[in-house]
Amino acid sequence: MLANARLTMGLFDWRKKKMAPVTPVTPVPEASKSPPPVGPARIASFELGDGVGKLDLDGGHTLRFGRSACRGFEPVAGVRVLVRELSPHPLGGFRATVLELDDSDGTYDARLAERDAAAGLPSRETDAADAAGTVALLGWVTVLLDEPVPPGPMALRAWTARMGLDAAGIRVGVSGGLEFQCDGRSIQAVAGNQPLPRGGLDLREVPSGFDLGRAFIGLNLGLTDLEYRSRIMRGDHYPHPFAVGGSMRALSRLVAALLGHGTGVVLNRAGQWVLDRDTFLLRLGDLDDPHCMPWGAWVGFAIDHQRGGYASFGMEVFALRDVAVSTEAGNRWSESRGFEAINRACGVMVRENRELAAGEILEVPLGYRGGAHPAPDPHGACVAYRVDHANDFLRLQREQPAIDEPAAWLAAAGPGELPPNLYQVLFDAAVQRALPGETLEAFPSGSDRAPPHLLVMRRAEHGGVWVFTNGFGRVVQPGGAASDVPHVEFLTCLPRASFDEAAIIGRLASAAFERGPRETAYKVFDRLRAPIPELHIGGFLIDDGGTVKLGAGRSAQLLALVPATVAEYADAVVLGTEVWLAQNLGSTHRLAKIAARWQLAAS
Numbered sequence: 045m046l047a048n049a050r051l052t053m054g055l056f057d058w059r060k061k062k063m064a065p066v067t068p069v070t071p072v073p074e075a076s077k078s079p080p081p082v083g084p085a086r087i088a089s090f091e092l093g094d095g096v097g098k099l100d101l102d103g104g105h106t107l108r109f110g111r112s113a114c115r116g117f118e119p120v121a122g123v124r125v126l127v128r129e130l131s132p133h134p135l136g137g138f139r140a141t142v143l144e145l146d147d148s149d150g151t152y153d154a155r156l157a158e159r160d161a162a163a164g165l166p167s168r169e170t171d172a173a174d175a176a177g178t179v180a181l182l183g184w185v186t187v188l189l190d191e192p193v194p195p196g197p198m199a200l201r202a203w204t205a206r207m208g209l210d211a212a213g214i215r216v217g218v219s220g221g222l223e224f225q226c227d228g229r230s231i232q233a234v235a236g237n238q239p240l241p242r243g244g245l246d247l248r249e250v251p252s253g254f255d256l257g258r259a260f261i262g263l264n265l266g267l268t269d270l271e272y273r274s275r276i277m278r279g280d281h282y283p284h285p286f287a288v289g290g291s292m293r294a295l296s297r298l299v300a301a302l303l304g305h306g307t308g309v310v311l312n313r314a315g316q317w318v319l320d321r322d323t324f325l326l327r328l329g330d331l332d333d334p335h336c337m338p339w340g341a342w343v344g345f346a347i348d349h350q351r352g353g354y355a356s357f358g359m360e361v362f363a364l365r366d367v368a369v370s371t372e373a374g375n376r377w378s379e380s381r382g383f384e385a386i387n388r389a390c391g392v393m394v395r396e397n398r399e400l401a402a403g404e405i406l407e408v409p410l411g412y413r414g415g416a417h418p419a420p421d422p423h424g425a426c427v428a429y430r431v432d433h434a435n436d437f438l439r440l441q442r443e444q445p446a447i448d449e450p451a452a453w454l455a456a457a458g459p460g461e462l463p464p465n466l467y468q469v470l471f472d473a474a475v476q477r478a479l480p481g482e483t484l485e486a487f488p489s490g491s492d493r494a495p496p497h498l499l500v501m502r503r504a505e506h507g508g509v510w511v512f513t514n515g516f517g518r519v520v521q522p523g524g525a526a527s528d529v530p531h532v533e534f535l536t537c538l539p540r541a542s543f544d545e546a547a548i549i550g551r552l553a554s555a556a557f558e559r560g561p562r563e564t565a566y567k568v569f570d571r572l573r574a575p576i577p578e579l580h581i582g583g584f585l586i587d588d589g590g591t592v593k594l595g596a597g598r599s600a601q602l603l604a605l606v607p608a609t610v611a612e613y614a615d616a617v618v619l620g621t622e623v624w625l626a627q628n629l630g631s632t633h634r635l636a637k638i639a640a641r642w643q644l645a646a647s
Contacts, residue, residue, distance in 0.1 A: 079138050080105035082127045084146060090119045092163060099140055101127065108133055109140040116217030116225070117145045117197055120156050124149035145198065153196030169195035175236030179262025180244060183234075183312040184295065184361050185342075187302045188257035193235040212301045224263075227294040232264045245310060246317045246344075249482075251507070254320065257307045263298065265291050268313060271363040275399075284397045285362050286337040292361065296338060297331050299324070314344040314358030322541045326485060326501075329416035338416035339394040345383055347373070351437065354382035356390050364393050369429070369440040377449060377473060384412040385429055385440050391419065400438055404431040410453075411469040413486045413498075424463035425453065450474075454596045462598075464496040467518040470594045471533070472500075478590050478602070479510045484541055486514070487550070494554040495519050501546055508639035509538045511546040513553045517592075517600030521557060527565035531600040535589040536607075537638040545642065548576065549605060552584065566603060569621040575610070582610030585621045587634060604634075607641050 080101055088106070090097030095111040097119055107127070111119060115128075124146035133139040145152060160167070170178075179186045194200050197218040204216045215225040222233040240260045247254060265271075275282045285292035299309060308320040319327075319341075327341035339362065348355035353371035360366070367389045371382035385406070391414035393400055400406065410425045428443040450470050457466060472483075484501045497515025504510050517531040524530035534553040538545055552574060556566055572584040589602025606625065608616060616624035629637050 079130045080107070082130060085125055085127050085140075087119055087121050087123055087125060090121050092159075097121070099125070099127065099143075107138060107140045109143060113139075113141050113143045115142060115144050116215060117152075118156060118218065119143075120152065120159050122155055123152045145201070147198070147201070150198070152198045156197065170234055170236065172236035172238035175234045175260070175262065176241055178234050179236075179240075179260070179310075179312060180316065182264055182267070183262035183310075184264055184268075185299055186240065186260050186262045186310040186312055187299055188240060188255075188307045188309065189259040189261060189302070190255075190257050190305055190307055192237045192259045193261060195237075207301070207305050209301050212297070214298055214301055222261075224298055226298045227289045229265070229289070229291055229294040231295060231298055234262045234264075236260050236262075240310065244316055246315050249323070250308065250318050250320050254318065255307045260310075261302065262312070263295060265295060265361075268360040268363070272360065272365075275363040280398075282363065282397065286339070286394070288334055292339075292342070293331060296328055296341070300328055300331065311342060311344060311358055313361050314342065315346075317344040317357065323484060326541055326543060327416065335418065336416045337395055339390065340387075340415050343390055345386060347371070347379070351439075354379060354386055355437070356386050359390060359393070362394050364390075364399055365437050367438045367440065368434075370442075376476070380469070380473070381408075381410070381427060384408050384410070385427070387414050388412050388419075389429075389431070389438065389440060390414075400431045402431060402433045405429070405443065406431060406440065409465045411465040411472065411498075415485065415487075419488070424465040425457075451595055454594070454598075462518055464515060464518060467594075468498060468514050470598075471514050471517060471592060471600065474592045474594050475512065475514070475602075478592055479504070479512070479535075481505055481510060484509065485543075487543075487546075489515065489550075489554070491554045491558070494557045497553070499546060499550040501541055501543075503541075504537060504636070506636045508636065509541050509546075511536050511538055511549050512602070513550065516553060516557055519557075521565050522559045522561050522563040523565035525561075527567065529565060529567045529601045531598075532566060532603050533592070533600050534605060535602045535635070536605045536642075537635055539639040539643050545579075552605065568601070568603065569625075570603075571613070571616060571621055572605070573613070579607075580609055581607045582613035583608055585613075585616055585625060587625050587629070587638075589635060604638065606638050609644075 081103060083102060085099040085101045088098045088100045097109055099107045099109055101107060126144045126146050127140045128144060129142035130138045131141045194203050200216055200218065204210065209216065217223045217225060222235060224231045224233060237259045239256045239258060242256065284290050287293070303321045303325060306321055308318060309324050311317040311319065324341055328338045329336045342358055342361050344357040345354060346357065347353070348368060351368035353369050355368035356366045367386040369382045369385045372378035385408045388408045389400060389406055395418065406429045407426045408429060410427065412419065429440040430443055432439045432441055450473055453466060453470070457463070479502060481502045481504050484503055487499045489497045495515055495518060497513050500512055500514050502510040512535040513533045517533045520530045521532050534549055536549050552572060566586065568586055568588045570586045572586065574583050575581065584605040585608055587604040587606050589604035591599050591601055593599045
């Protein structure tokens with residue numbers, strides 16, 4: 045008790061004591077208040093425990109600094125730096141508040157490794173096996189690189205500059221572990237200098253033997269469960285992930301830049317789903333467009349037997365729950381409608397930056413396929429779903445009895461022109477039999493003068509990429525009323541997924557339907573004079589792509605566009621298109637050979 049009383053008195057009786065006189069502070073002469081010029085300096089000393097040190101400026105001045113002043117590097121005695129900003133020091137004089145490494149100093153990596161070893165600190169180069177385990181557990185995305193990642197900070201800076209990250213406004217830091225700064229966001233990273241192990245990866249979307257590169261970098265924006273809790277707490281004030289400077293826009297920009305030297309990505313939060321470089325970049329779209337929100341690049345869709353149907357995987361990177369809907373196993377029509385439902389649900393949640401409410405009714409148009417850009421409001425034939433909240437995901441329940449066969453929809457539609465989206469899903473179901481493969485993208489029409497249509501990119505079984513229109517065949521082509529081919533769609537085959545080359549087909553098809561009704565209809569073995577000098581294309585020859593039958597007497601002729609050089613086009617004019625195609629494409633598997641024609645023209 046006595047000891048406690050003395051302690052209490054000692055703490056609280058200070059007011060009763062007479063304060064010692066305060067010695068006046070001598071004013072600092074005005075000349076000493078002028079800051080020294082900023083510029084090159086050398087770190088004279090740095091205390092690892094206290095995080096403070098001193099600098100010797102080249103002009104002869106000495107400055108204090110703290111670890112927080114160092115931008116993207118760990119301070120080490122003896123290395124050269126650049127002083128960018130100063131501020132008055134509380135004890136007098138000035139201190140450096142912004143320091144950058146001097147790239148001309150080639151000793152930094154060695155000095156840092158020596159300092160760490162002397163202090164008993166672990167190596168800054170992560171073991172590849174440990175890095176692989178870390179990215180699988182905590183990573184948001186892993187970029188598969190085609191060259192090793194240098195372990196030293198200065199070597200790493202030179203490497204990122206060579207990769208073009210500096211030009212893209214992306215900075216690399218190593219002060220607290222490897223990290224990138226992009227659009228004001230700090231993105232944590234871990235690197236492994238071996239190919240990422242194949243075990244545990246979902247490789248269904250890439251060809252057999254897909255190249256996993258020589259190294260990898262896993263990227264992380266934090267713990268996803270904490271982000272979900274933050275969304276719940278902040279409600280409508282949760283920041284939009286694709287706002288200008290938003291977290292997922294920044295991460296997308298960084299991954300796109302790294303893929304300049306990579307083979308693909310692993311979407312760790314989407315079930316370790318692997319996508320090749322071209323497919324992922326295609327889905328990202330134009331990240332400089334504020335309306336572009338490429339959520340579909342980050343989310344996988346697949347049959348989930350535990351949830352009884354189609355489900356999404358990876359929505360947690362947006363602090364949102366995944367979505368599932370019941371489908372009939374093995375029924376392509378049912379599974380397609382299920383995909384459309386969860387695609388719309390996920391797209392609405394990301395674009396509106398909210399989770400769907402329990403009991404909310406969601407209208408899903410047939411053929412709906414949202415992407416990086418806003419899809420049109422629901423119109424035409426639709427299916428309504430009610431949103432239910434399960435424990436860890438959202439379930440969509442169909443509101444009306446299912447019509448799960450094309451013939452039933454055709455019968456319900458009756459005679460006359462079909463609604464655009466109904467035609468498109470019927471055509472898609474029918475063309476799958478003629479052009480089997482997985483759909484990569486479906487771009488909606490941007491033309492106000494042509495009928496509503498899609499430009500579809502589908503991976504072909506032979507390794508190329510089918511590109512075809514879907515929507516023109518719903519109406520009679522100009523001049524088609526007097527022709528034996530009133531309903532047509534356009535088709536080509538590319539050697540790889542390329543939006544620029546695919547868009548050529550979309551423009552040619554739109555131009556064909558923007559003509560007057562008195563024009564001559566297009567048919568097999570016609571020619572399209574459409575020079576594209578940058579691709580060395582003089583025009584296109586039209587081959588027979590087959591007839592797609594929708595049912596109930598409805599069908600569309602596929603007009604296959606074959607690129608020809610200027611000289612080849614002139615030869616086809618003389619020989620006739622049919623003869624030229626027979627001589628140059630042969631008599632079998634002609635459609636698959638069109639991809640080689642694109643490569644030949646480009647070369």
